[in-house]
Amino acid sequence: MSTLDRLHRLGPIQLTPGVTPWQAATLLFGAFFSIGLMTFITVGQTYILNEHLGIPAEVQGTLSGDLVFWTEVITLVLFVPAGILVDRVGRRLIFAVGFLLLALTYVLYPMAGSVEDLYLYRILYALGVVTVATALATVMADYPDESSRGKLVAIVGVLSGLGIVVINQFFGGLPKRLTADGMDGIQAGYVTHYIVACIAVVVAVLVWLGLQKGTPIHHEKHPSVRDLFVSGFAQARNPRILLAYLAAFIARGDQAVNATFLILWGNLAAQTSGLDSAAAIKNGTLIFVLAQIAALVWSPIMGPFMDRVDRVTGLALAMALAAVGNLAVIWMVDPTPGSAWFFCVLLGIGQISVYLASQSLVGQEAPLTQRGSVMGAFNVAGAIGILLITAIGGRLFDGVAPYAPFVLVGAINVVLLVLCVAVRLSGPAKRAVVRSRW
Numbered sequence: 001m002s003t004l005d006r007l008h009r010l011g012p013i014q015l016t017p018g019v020t021p022w023q024a025a026t027l028l029f030g031a032f033f034s035i036g037l038m039t040f041i042t043v044g045q046t047y048i049l050n051e052h053l054g055i056p057a058e059v060q061g062t063l064s065g066d067l068v069f070w071t072e073v074i075t076l077v078l079f080v081p082a083g084i085l086v087d088r089v090g091r092r093l094i095f096a097v098g099f100l101l102l103a104l105t106y107v108l109y110p111m112a113g114s115v116e117d118l119y120l121y122r123i124l125y126a127l128g129v130v131t132v133a134t135a136l137a138t139v140m141a142d143y144p145d146e147s148s149r150g151k152l153v154a155i156v157g158v159l160s161g162l163g164i165v166v167i168n169q170f171f172g173g174l175p176k177r178l179t180a181d182g183m184d185g186i187q188a189g190y191v192t193h194y195i196v197a198c199i200a201v202v203v204a205v206l207v208w209l210g211l212q213k214g215t216p217i218h219h220e221k222h223p224s225v226r227d228l229f230v231s232g233f234a235q236a237r238n239p240r241i242l243l244a245y246l247a248a249f250i251a252r253g254d255q256a257v258n259a260t261f262l263i264l265w266g267n268l269a270a271q272t273s274g275l276d277s278a279a280a281i282k283n284g285t286l287i288f289v290l291a292q293i294a295a296l297v298w299s300p301i302m303g304p305f306m307d308r309v310d311r312v313t314g315l316a317l318a319m320a321l322a323a324v325g326n327l328a329v330i331w332m333v334d335p336t337p338g339s340a341w342f343f344c345v346l347l348g349i350g351q352i353s354v355y356l357a358s359q360s361l362v363g364q365e366a367p368l369t370q371r372g373s374v375m376g377a378f379n380v381a382g383a384i385g386i387l388l389i390t391a392i393g394g395r396l397f398d399g400v401a402p403y404a405p406f407v408l409v410g411a412i413n414v415v416l417l418v419l420c421v422a423v424r425l426s427g428p429a430k431r432a433v434v435r436s437r438w
Contacts, residue, residue: 026210065394083376098131154303252382294348326410
């Protein structure tokens, strides 16, 4: 058996021929840091708005939503070109460059002298998100055998969630620890962001060294750039891929609502009770971290389930769980860890379920030669979801109630649950083909 045809395993994960355990382990390493480094911008931004720039609390919801909206406008334009680059020049280069762009963002962000500077630095951040997210999703689709796709997506989800918890919890509380030791509040913001930037550089180097070189297909089999540009959207003729795109719309929107408005809600409530900026952001971060811990615990249950049922059925269940979690927030009146833990658990379970189910479905359905382009279109759908839901959600947060953005997401979950049932009833079941270990 040639090296390219040799089958390997990484723990419970059966890998596709030619992928080594070391390469798969590098994917998992990159996954741990990817979402955590992306979401830290919300924690850091909230601190900067309060400590560095002194922005009034009553406009922070709208401003935070607008900054996310600006980011998603840029990503909307760039996800398809990023998918083409992933298909043409390789996964590891794009992945590594993405982490370097995130590092540069965190070097510049605490230097902001005005809100306009934050908008400018969001351009670099958007470039980092586009490249990291597209490369991660494509490699995650490349590496597993079909019988292990749900399990690998679940492990990636666990590690991503763990990365969110570790990075946001530790570095979200770092300014408070630094100021308690006597450091100036603004200087603490600089130090925290610079440490995060250094971590991103280290991850970029290790991803470059550890991932598989090139692309999974021979150069002569590459589709043209024109074909790659249109293929991601053309694949939506497959109802299952279209459903995956719609799921990405709400999955990314749900993640953005949790990362942006759950942290902001907890932060502003703590400030209203008299806590200083550092203590308030710690409270907001804690309730967000509770949701991520729930996601960590739930992922090993949801991932293997996706390998045992038709993946549209799994997505329908995910939408139901997300609808319950988001709509239940109507009854969350005290956004502190002691009082809000039950609602945070429901939010975390719903969020990770939709993420795992949508990634499993699109990974199963995406053609190998156009996988990066399909993932680009998948991420475009997610960017549109973030763009619309956070822009509307920010205004609902300020003008209606802090729970209003979550109700918006829950209502969309219900609509997509109905679509999942319709797609599932329109065609035969498609389960993973379980390959023998030997």
